[in-house]
Amino acid sequence: MPSPYPHLPFLAWPAQWREHGLRGDLVAGITVALVLIPQALAYAKLAGLPPHIGLYAALLPAVVAALFGSCGQLSTGPVALTSLLVGASILPLGATAGGDLVGLALLLALLSGLIQLALGVLRLGWLLNLLSVPVLMGFVNAAALIICLTQIPPLLGLAMPHSDHLLVDFVRALGGLDALQPAAAAFGVGSLAVLVGLKRLWPRLPGVPLVVAATIALSAWTGFAAQGGAVVGAVPAGLPGFSLPPLRPELIAALLPAAFVVAMVSFMEAASSAKLICGRTRQPWNQDQELVGQGLGKLAAAFTGGLPVSASFSRSALNYANEARTGLSSLVTAAFVLAALLWLTPLLWHLPKPVLAAIILQAVAGLIDTGVMRRAWRASRDDGAAAAITFLATLAFAPNIQNGVFTGLILSLALLVYRGMRPRVALLGLHEDGTYRDRERFGLHHPHPRLVILRFDGPLSFVTAATFEDAMLGAARAQESVRVVLVSAAGINAIDATGLHTLASLVERFHGQGQKIAFCGLKKQVIDAMERDGVWTRISAHSNYRTEHQALDALQPALAAAGPAASAPAP
Structure with a gap:
């Protein structure tokens, strides 16, 4: 049944609360918050930004996206794939912006949010469907592999150089094994092993917050930071202030193609979660309204010191598994993030950075799905070739992975025309x-x-x-x-x-x-x-x-x- 408030979805929440109660939303919100807070720190690091930027992106942007999105179970905030795109887009422009990477992230959030908002208001969401599923999966698999490669050195306490050739950087990082820090490697590898073990043996336990709490305590007790270990350090306490992206024409022109990629890929991730969840709950889902919600969420990030956000597949699934029905669950999650910013930031000081790398690796490993590419090849050689070419192009262009998306988009359109010419x-x-x-x-x-x-x-x-x-x-x-x-x-x-x-x-x-x-x-x-x-x-x-x-x-x-x-x- 269509919502009676298609443009203001939150007005329909009270009716669902009367029917289903509030318990599911409250439990889901608390559960997701325990996962989101450490993930937000880790994904900000993945984007090349200070950790607290991830917490800012998990606050007001999550609330705005929940209020105006059409799927109540979506959990919006920092996500791995979008964060990787952000880092790939802003790091090459750091010198042009005078080293202001945060300002570039704000501008990228503004531009990608405006693109999504415009597509939603004009009801042009169908344009994002031009990227075929095989091509998208080729990109996602390559991006997940790239994320894993970028996180292995910090997992071991090694420095990861940054140049225009990711694979060369990875080899150079591993070439410095003589500088490996045993304590850092122990925190990183040990945390990853525990996270994987908990997920397999006790999947209902909140593995991420348990590991974070344990490693913070162990780091403080052993004096990991005093021994030269990399920790998160000081996280600014309090609410984010009003921020204004640097509206310089040369920066806007340089980031506009990347903003289109971020808008497209982040919404594909949100749409895949929404379609799956709404299909199971039999709730209506409006693609254009979701574009409006996700676009407004990015705009909120642009003016509150965050980075471009998207809906997380894993956190949305967690919302669904805990029987969330409306966006109230996201508001509860945001309330816990707010509490963390106001009172818990001193506790994060001792969090080892290798643990953040372990959190990213454990979360991103689930994105790798080669079976989808094999099925695409069996269904159609054209689709299989397009997925493989997109995968290889994304790896070849890394760290500028947005070029891999453009390669995939051109392939999708070329295949569309080619097939159309041969009825x-x-x-x-x-x-x-x-x-x-x-x-x-x-x-x-x-x-x-x-x-x-x-x-x-x-x-x-x-x-x-x-x-x-x-x-x-x-x-x-x-x-x-x-x-x-x-x-x-x-x-x-x-x-x-x-x-x-x-x-x-x-x-x-x-x-x-x-x-x-x-x-x-x-x-x-x-x-x-x-x-x-x-x-x-x-x-x-x-x-x-x-x-x-x-x-x-x-x-x-x-x-x-x-x-x-x-x-x-x-x-």
Whole structure:
């Protein structure tokens, strides 16, 4: 049932509270907060920003996205994939911005938020569907692998250099194993092992907050920071102040392509979560309204010192598993983040940075799904090749992984056009079940020595007109005495000016050869276009048939009057 408040979804929450109660939202909000707070610190680090920026992004942006989004279970805040895109986009521009990476992140949040908001308000969310699932999964798998590579050195306490070649940086980092800090490696590897073990053996336990609490206590007790270990350090206490992104034209121009990628990829992540959850709860989901909510969330981040946010698949699943029904769960989560900012920041001082790397690795490992790419290859070689090319391009361009998305987008559009230019065309024969089916596939005969039936499965447009013309000329030569080519047109859903021009030319050409074109199964919108163009008056006598059987019965006199079989002139 559609929401009575499609543009203000939060007004419908009280009705759901009366029906389902508040317990699910409250429990889910607390549970997600325990995971979100350490993740926010880790994902800010992944973006190359101070840890507290992640907490700022988990506060007001999460509230705004929950209020205006259409799926109550989505948990908005810092996420791994978007954070990696943020880091890849702003780090190369650090010198141009005078080292102000936070300002660049704010500007990126502003631009990507405006893009999403505009798409949602103008109801253009369908444009984001141009990125096919195989291409998206190729990118996600490559990005997840890149995140893992970037986090292995800090997991071991090694410095990770930054250049234009990620794989070279990774090899250089591992080449410095002589500088490995045993204590840092113990914190990192030990935390990762515990997180993986807890997830497998006791999945209902809150592994991330337990590990964070334990490592903070152990770090303080052993004096890890005093021994030269890397810790989070001072986290500013209190609420974030009002921030204004640096609105410099050269920075806007440089970040605009990256903002489009962030808007597209982050919404794909949010949409995948929303579709899955709403499909299970049978709640309505509005793609354009979700774009508005996610866009406003990014704008809130831009003006409150955060980084671009998105809906987290894992935290949203946690909301769903704890029976959250509305965005109140996100408000509860934000309240705990607020409490952490006001009173708990001193406790974070001793948190080892290798533990943050372990949190990222454990969360991101779930994004790697090579099975999706294998299934795409089995379904279609084109899709499989597109996924593989996107995967390799993303790795090759790393750390500038936004170029991998552009590669995938171009591939998606190219495949769309390529497939559109090659609609299925078949010559039909009478099957034993009484229907007309593909002659070649079923080994059938033509229904009449002077008639050929051609089925065209696609719109007759500027993209397919050449294919239609070639198919018609081939059908005219399919038998030596063809007098009529009957087009089974149930699959033709539309026709444009190029299609009409091609059809008119074929009518003239066939007439000059002593042949006719007939249609059966034409749809109303196609006939209307033919009438407006004037071509209908030239073909209507033999084009108003509903089925192949009706057409054959009606065309029998014309076929008999054609006289003895004779070879049709070569078109």
